[in-house]
Amino acid sequence: MTGASLKRGAITLTAANMLDFGLQFLMPIALVRLLPTSAFADYRLAWLAIGTAMAIAPFALPRSLFYFLPRHEGQARAPYVHQTLLMLLLTGALAGLALGPWNPLLPASLRAMHSAAWFMPAFLTLWVAANLIEFLPNARGDVAGQAKTIVALAVLRVVMVAAAAWSGRADVVFGALVAYAAIKVLLVLLHIGRHYGWRVFPLQMPVLRTQLVYCVPFGLASALFLLRGQADQWVAAAMFPAAAFAAFSIGAVIMPVVALVRNSVSNAIAPRLSALESNKDQDGMLRLNQRANLASAYVLLPTLMLTAVLAVHIVTVVYTDKYLLAADVMRINCLALLGVAVEVSTLTVVLNQGRFLLAADGCLLFVSLAAGVTGALLFGIPGAALGNVVTLAAGNAFSFWRVSRVTGVPLRRLQQWGALLRILAACVGAGALAALLDAANLVRIVWLEAVLIGVVFAVAYAVLLKLAGALAEARALFLPQPAAKAASPAPPASPIQKHD
Known part of the structure; x- marks a missing residue:
């Protein structure tokens, strides 16, 4: 893949996922107005449990296809896909049983959730396997097909859930979600049958062992990473009333924004990184990661800064002033996400550093819980989000250190730190001006002021990027270049210097 095609792929997937996120962002806004308070609380609690299941049950199996499929051709790919589907069906069923109301370890509010007895087992058995459709096209190099699938499914989900919500009943909404998950599973089956056939048995045990050896460290590390990202919500659900948890969950809405941008870019470059690693092209891997982080920084840093400034406006306009408590939670989460705006976790996966990630995330999970509980006791419900601030920054720092050790490249050379600092400076300057305008209170209408x-x-x-000399790089990253310029030789890249 050329640099231009990688850029188009990253932008295409990010745009599709942004549309998906935008539609899913609208769902709670509609549901909070269509469902009674108790039914809406059940919906939010259900998705907390589902999010936890999705942190564990996939076990890095879908993403492992980015590693294995580029290394094989033709029917040699089929066993990896077939066995991934079978294992996802099994882990989804186990997750559904573990999160039923019969589990005494769950918070009382979740155990009392209406329709939990049938919904969790039915939905999670399908949902864990269904999400394979969000990886399969891209894993075989069809980025455009992946984007179309994401958009079509996002629209379908909104239509089905919104139609069910008109009933005003949580169990009808849950039924619509089960039907939607079944449709996604059907698409998975059609895709696999078309491209890989259905000769599933007998299982190829050497292939299965190879895949599991690769996945187990990353699956455990990913589960621990995602669980510590959700630890604050479990702390809030366990320590505060349902209404307070609802506000807390609204304050966490910025988290998926960053995740979708990072995941879209990571998914777009993961097959290329894997191919570069298999060819022992370490410099190419590092340069690709640098450019991906630079592109993400141009989007994520201003998003986090503006969200922190407009937190009160966002909550008031979108969720009404009954949930103003969410604004402080949102600001804290914006601070926490600065810790992952620039990352090398994709490189740790390609470099097969699963055991290191497992150890780091295992330690940080307990740190996150301790920090969340301490923050909640000292500062109330916004303080429960402090665990994210500590652990996201620490986890990313550990990943940088590990990649530096494995590659032999000093930290100062791992990223284009000068360009990243210029972007951050432009964001801080623009944020300070926006905060002053907010404090002036010149406009009384909240949405108009926002x-x-x-x-x-x-x-x-934009002006500060221009003054800092960072606007030209943004144009090169996001805009197509004129033919004459594209044909001219590129300036030599700065060498990746290694430790002595």
Whole structure:
């Protein structure tokens, strides 16, 4: 794949996932108005449990296809896909049973959730396997097909759930979700049958062992990483009333925004990184990661800064002023996410550093729980989010250290730190101006004031990027280049210097 095609792939997947996120962002806004308070609380608690299941049950199996499929051709790929589907069906069923109301370890509010007895086992058995459709096309190099699938399924989900919500009953909404998961499983089956056939048995045990040896460390590490990311929500659910948890969960809405941008970029470059690693092209891997982080920084850093400034406006306009407590939680989460705006976790996967990630995330899970409980006791419900601030920054720092050790490249050379600092400086300057405008309270209409602040921030950000000399790089990353310039030789890249 050329650099241009990688860029198009990353932008295409990010755009599709942004649309998906935008539609899913609208769902709670509609449901909070269509469902009674108790039914909406059940919905939010259900998705906390589902999110926890999705942190564990996939076990890095879908993402392992990015590693194995580029290394094989033709029917040699089929066993990896078939065995992934079978294992996902099994782990999904186990997750559904573990999260039923009969589990005494669950919070009382979750055990009392209406319709939990049938919904969790039925939905998770399908849902864990269904999400394979969000990896299969891209794993075989069909980025455009992956984007179309994401968009079509996002629209279908909104239509089905919104239609069910008109009933005002949580059990009808849960039924629609089960039907939607079944449709996704059907698409998975059709895709596998078309591209890999259905000769599943007998299982190829050497292939299965190879895949599991690769997946187990990453699966455990990924589960621990995602669980510590959800630890604050479990702390809030266990220590505070349901209404407070609802506000806390609203304050965490910024987390999926960052995750979708990072995951879209990572998924787009993962097959290329794997191919570079198999060819022992370490410099190419590092340069690709640097450019991916630079592109993400241009988007994520201003998003986090503007969200922190507009937290009160976002909560008031979108969720009504009954949930203003969520604004402080949202600001804390924006601070926490600065710790992963630039990352090398994709490289740790390609470099097969699963055991290191497992050890680091295992330690940080307990740190996250301790920090969340301590913060909740000292500062109330916003303090429960402090665990994310500590552990996201620490986990990313550990990954940088490990990649530096494995590759022999010093930390100062792992990223384009000068360019990243210029982007951050532009964000801070634009954020300070936006905060001053917010404090001036010039406009009484909340949504209109938010639009005005957003426009001022965007203009100030662009101007400051220009003054900092970072706007040209943004154009090169996101805009197609003229043919004459594209044909001219590129300036030599700065060498990746290694330790002595």
